[in-house]
Amino acid sequence: MVFSQSSTGEKINAMHESSFAPLSARRLLVLGGIGLILVGMLVGDIFAVFVLHQNAARVGASLASAAHAALAGNHSLVQASFQDVGAFLENRGTKVDTHVHMIDFGYLALLLAILQPWIAFTEGMKRRLAWLFLAGAILLPVGVFLIHYVGLVYSPLQTIGWASIFADFGGLLVVIATFGLLLGLGKHFRSRVSEPMQDTLLQDRSAAGRALFVGGVVMVLAGFLHGAYYAGVDLYRHEALDVSILTDMAKAAAASDAGMADRSLEAYGQLQGDKAVKIAAHAHIIEFGLLAMLLAFFQPYVSLRETWKSRWAYVLIFGSVLLPVCVLMELHFGLVAGGLADFGGLLVVVALLGMWIGILRYTGQLDAHLGDAR
């Protein structure tokens, strides 16, 4: 069937309106998903600037204290120092988990938003599942963030505190919502619908969408190549060095050789830094690649001029490459590279915010149009 341009446009508008109606599951998941990614990235930036390096210094100091306590034959100080290391690592671990889970739940929300037309439930059911997903996706990272501060206060259990219990409950809500939506997907494919599913989001071939999708695949590929190089060249060397440096440190302590113990501590710090930047670069370029691929699908909802859509797409790609490249160079160029990496992260956040505002504009236009129609 051949449509005239205006009737095709009307048909596309009608399809957009039905799939992106106010408080529809797709709208909730798109806006909520990008919101989660934005907050997760800001948490990551704040963590990198105010917590990461200070915490690493404290871990190093506690390890040095353990080595010097062993040197002095002070058993209780050795144990106390390792307890401090454990506490600092828990603080660091919960902050990293908050950052990672918020962003990953955001990705999952975007993925589930794309799949909405294939989920064979009523819109009401899909909306309830979307709300459930978002509630869990917020509860889990907030709970994880609070674990370090709440501890075991008023906890009914001996080892797990209230923050942990709420975080686990949030995770359960996410699992239930995701499983529910997957059941809807299975129901659709079991029903053997003869008519192919029409979704304008998947038919978009705009310049911004293409740039984001191709750029995303290339970033994921680059991340994989870097990961393969790391596994082949550095992984086993790092693992061997980790044990040999610690053994040297303990031997120095046993031989009461303070100079060797300090040299081993310095080498251990260097090794941890080398490992951290390589793993961070690998993880970030793949995550940003996936983000670019996911955002490519939602470009029809970004209500901005084509030139601005392309600008935000290229800013996001540029920031996504700049951050991991500069993270890799941090060991050689120090704060300059670190500052550029943070700038790359900021570019990604700004581009994402630009797209999010574009989608909000689109929802406003759509709602106004629906209001006029009524």
Place this chain on the structure above:
Amino acid sequence: MNGARRLLIFGGIALAVWGMGYGLWYAVFAEHQALNGIGSSLAAAFDASASRNAGAAEAAFDKYKQAKYVFDRQVDVHGHWIGLAMLLVVVGIAFDRVRFAERYKRMLASALVAGAVLFPLGVLLQTFDQGSIPRAIAILGSALVIVALIGITLGLVGRQTSVDQR
């Protein structure tokens, strides 16, 4: 939905469910034990050094090495299975943008799914056997993922046809 797309989307969903199930098992039954093993062996090594007991320190460091080796791989397996599952679904949704004949697209999809399963599996097998076979499986898996991604990139940047432009 054609065969290649179906393979990627359903393969991705199955792998995500498997990866999450593995993560749940790991969090409940393995993670805390592994962290305890790492922490306690390291503390024991330094404690033995404080007692000038080189033999006990060495034994404790051996325990630390083993515990850390297993822990790192178990965490990597969980992260890679779920990350790759997400990649499979996203690529699957947009697979009609890859401008190759259906036969080549099926080959690319099969290579990507096989690599996504094999690469973390090889890493996981290294926790049971540190020989060359698990390592070879991991290398084969990652090579399949890389080759498939190169193919998909070429298919995406290929010349735009009149059908695409419409």
